Amino acid sequence: MKQVFIYLILTVGLLTHGGAIYSQAGTITIKGKVIEQGSEQPIEFATVLIADNTSKKPISGTTTLEDGSFELKTDASDFYIEVSFIGFQPRNFGQPVSRGNTIDLGIVVLSEDTQQLEEVIVQGEISRTEFKLDKRVFNVGKDLSSTGASALEVLNNVPSVNVNIEGDISLRGSQGVQILINGKPSVIASEQGNTLGTITADMIDRVEVITNPSAKYDAEGTSGIINIIIKKEEKKGLNGSISVNTGAPDNHSVGVSLNKRTEKFNLFSQIGGGFRELPNDLESRNIDLVNNTTILSSGTEYRNENFYNFVLGSDYYISPKDVLTLSGNFALELEDQPSTTTFAAIDENGNTTSQWERTEVTEANNPKFQYELQYKKDFENGEDHALLFSALGNFFGKDQSSEFEDRTISGEENDATQTTRTDFKESVFTFKLDYTRPFSKKWTLESGAQYVLNDVSNDYEVNNLVGGIFVNDPGLTNIFEFNQKVLGLYSTTAYEGKKWGIKAGVRLEQTDLSTLLSNTNQENNQNYTNLFPSVHTSYKITEKVSLQAGYSKRIYRPRLWDLNPFFNIRNNFSIRQGNPELLPEYTDSYEVTSIFILGKAALNFGLYHRYTEDVIERVSTFENNVNTVRPENIGTNNATGIEFNAKYSPANWLTFNGDFNYSTFTRDGSFNDQVFDFSGNQWSSKLMTKVKLPADIDLETTGNYRSGFQTVQSEISDQLFLDIGLRKKIMKGKAVLSLSVRDLFASRVRESEINQQDFYVYNRRQRGTFAALGFSYGFGKGEAMEFSGQRRRF
Incomplete structure (x- = not known):
């Protein structure tokens, strides 16, 4: 060496x-x-x-x-x-x-x-996990960095992290994870962006998994943070890649990424587009147990999208210690939702009194704009002595129109026509300032501030065809205004010795929230200030055994759709509604975790406990066979769980990666004089097997199991499904062919049952098997990479 x-x-x-x-x-x-x-x-x-x-x-x-x-x-x-x-x-x-x-x-x-070569391979061949004070660090080794895999595929190799078929990222089974690039929000990692798939494993130095975030990070959310650290090394010249993907159901895209590096500038861009078809097979059963009447429905909902994406940005090296970054992203989605649902009404004697078909024709334009401005200053007196300022702006709009037509098939007449119109606009601005100052090799101070402004307007209108004229339905029409400002200040101090370290800090956040339902002049104003302390410690017993413990206080603020009394009438017997008076959740989170390196195996074991107040749960009310779901604050939740992760490579051509998570919980609370006290448990597991086959072919299989669990009203079914993929490098490694099949046996089915004294509701949802074939080619010094269009949830 x-x-x-x-x-x-x-x-x-x-x-x-x-x-x-x-x-x-x-x-x-x-x-x-x-x-x-x-x-x-x-x-x-x-x-x-x-x-x-x-x-x-x-x-x-x-x-x-x-x-x-x-x-x-x-x-x-x-x-x-x-x-x-x-x-x-x-x-x-x-x-x-x-x-x-x-x-x-x-x-x-x-x-x-x-x-x-033997020395280098021993040190850097296998991706490994290690502990830092408040995080778990997954170092990307040659086993991943040389595969041409994307950032999403790397994340799927990180213990506790899962990327599902739609590209949604979860941590220990929970979604709502915050993704950072080099410690900050980024256009690349944004939920609305299409560019996370363009980061290759070769570009990633490490992935930091923070399941119990310190006071440095936003107190929002309980699922944790995933921070992707990009390598500092530069590939000067023109680098780029082109990728083409096709799949069934229809999922076709093409993307081109370009990167030009000079001594002073790093210019990067991406342009791409495609078409995808997202079908959902749905089935529901609403039973009125008082009158013994039933509404059955089944059908397929589609969400078809043409999508286009353009990214342009530049890093400007003012000096070796000063870097200015400016980037922007424009995306456009053109939606089409041709859906059909068949309904049947059954009376108390079991006779079908009516059958009808409800068809939907929906078109929508969804423009998205994003920009990022960042300035980083590295000081002369230390590698980690730095000042970072960033500003991230997001805009999302939706101009949507829908027509629903009910056509009687048999029995009582149910002919009807409805139209809806949605004009939605959302702006989010995030300003962040971070300062890191090491006072010695062992002591570090971090401090900073963050200001987030969220401004939303949703104009929703429903009209019914009466006597050949469309008449407005005032009960379903509203203009909803949402405005939220969050100011955060934090400071942490850390001591890290050779074997033992501790990090403690506190974050102060002041929240100013206001909502207005214009048609009823209903207002909800909330202004509150909270302190969020955190303490983390770690101890290295040997080079192969480490322990870590931590505590932090977290908050979950209700989102727009939690608050907006917006009716979704795609199925007018199953309605989703918001609650303007919803309060935030608060969680105290405790963790003790350990890591063991045993030869070719790396084992992680953890124990965690979370106590949550004002838990937000979905509660159903039932009237005239219509099930209306609305979020409510219902009591407290005590959850205790264990987590086990292991990675084992018995041979150079074979690797196993497994996760297991088990938790038990106790719920205490009441709503509308009904007591919701109960206990339950849930568990999940994942086993990924990677095999290197002859002819430079990689085979990867991932089996997932998620147990059923109980909510305040529902029983959610378990899920067992298998994903499989093949990858082959060609053209001297500059190109990659890939084939993937998600949910191979079409067994990923979500079922829920609500069994109350007065009513029973059953829902079933299935997306089925997805298959995709991709080709990617890297030119210049670029790597073959994936282009994927992540979808904004609405």
Whole structure:
């Protein structure tokens, strides 16, 4: 390894000072081409060194280009030439006795250094997990970084993290995870963006999983934070990739990513578009247990989208210590929702009194704008001494119109026509300032502020066709205004020694929330200030065994759709409604976790407890066979759980990655004189198997199981499903072919039952099997990567 570090130091030094001015008189040009023994492939970034024969000190140098060629000049009179690359035996060339103005070394062949390669592989081949004070760090090794996988695929390899078929990311089975890039919100990681799939494993240094965030981070949410750290190394020149994907149900896209790096600028862009079809098979049964009447419904809902995306941004290196980043993203979705649902009404004697079909024609335009401005200042007196300012702006709009037509099939007439109109606008602005100051190698202070403004307007209108004229329905029509401002201030102090460390801090957040339902002039104003303390500690027992413990207080603020009394009438016997008077949830979160490195296996075991007040639950009310679901604050929840993660590679061609999570909970609360006290449990597990097959083919299978669980009114069914994928590198590794099948046996079905004294409701939802075939090609110094269009939930 000593030789490796010497080469690295020489390379950096020569690239920094190799541009020195030398006289034209007596200048010698040295050129050649470096290739690998056996494969005869060109070696990029090999170091070519000119050194003094007597002192052995470097005089000049360069690195090889993509085709392995090099050219440099020197006016030295007594020198030798050395060509080297990490993992290969260096070659030396003495100074020719007689020479002209050019020395052509021709083809320089380097052979592998077996001993050195073994050292590198031991240190960096396998992705591993380690503990820091308040986080778990997943270091991306060669086993992932050389596969051409995307960031989403890397996340699927991180213990406790799962990426489902729609690209939704969950942590320990819970969604609502905040994704950061290099410690901050980013256009790339935004829920509305399409660009997270363009980050390749080769670009990722590590992934930080924070299940119990410290006071440094936003107190919002309980699921945790995933922070993707991008490598600092740069690939100068023009880099890029192009990808084409197709699938069934229809899912077709093409994307082009470009990156141009110079000494001062890093320009990056992406353009892409496609079409996708998202079907949902639905079935429901609403039973009035007082009158013994039933409404049955079944059908397929579609959400078809044409989507377009454009990203443009630049990093400007004002100086080696000052970087300014400006980027923007524009996306457009054109929606079409051709859905059909069949209904049947059954009386108390079991007779079908009516059958009818409800068809939906919906069209929507969804424009999205995002921008990001960031300035980072690294100070001279320490690597981690830094100031970071960022501003992130988001705009999302929806201009939607729908027509619903009920057509009688048999029995009593149920013909009807309804139209709806939605004009939705949302703006979110996030301003963040972070300052990190190490006072020594062991002590660090962090402090900062964040200000988030969220401004939403939703104009929703329903009209019924009466006597050939559309008449407005005032009970379902409203204009809802939502405005929320959150100011946060934090400070943390950390001590980290060789074996033991502790980090403590506090965050103050002031929330100003106002909502207005214009048609009834109903207002809800909330203004509250909270302190969110956190304490984390870790202890390294040995190099292979570590422990970590932590406490933090969290908050969940009701979202727009939790608050807006907005009716969804796609199925007018199953209505979703918001609650303007909803209060936030508060959670005290405690964790003790451990990590064990046992040869080729890495094991993680954790114990956690969460106590939540003012728990938000979905509560159903039932009238005339119509089930209306509305969120309510219902009591407290005590949850205690264990988590186990393991990764084991018994052979170079075989890897197992497994997760297991079990929790038991106790609910106490009441609503409308009804007591909701009960206990329950739930568990989930995942087993991923990765096999390296001949012909450079990777096979990956992922089995998932999620147990059933109980809510205040419902019983949710369990789920068992299997995903499978194949990947093959072609064209000397510059291109990747992939085939994936999600939910191979179409067994991923969600069922729920509400069994109350006066009513019974059953719902079933299934998306079915998804298959996708993709091709990606990297050009320049770019890597083959994935283009995926993440979908904004609405």
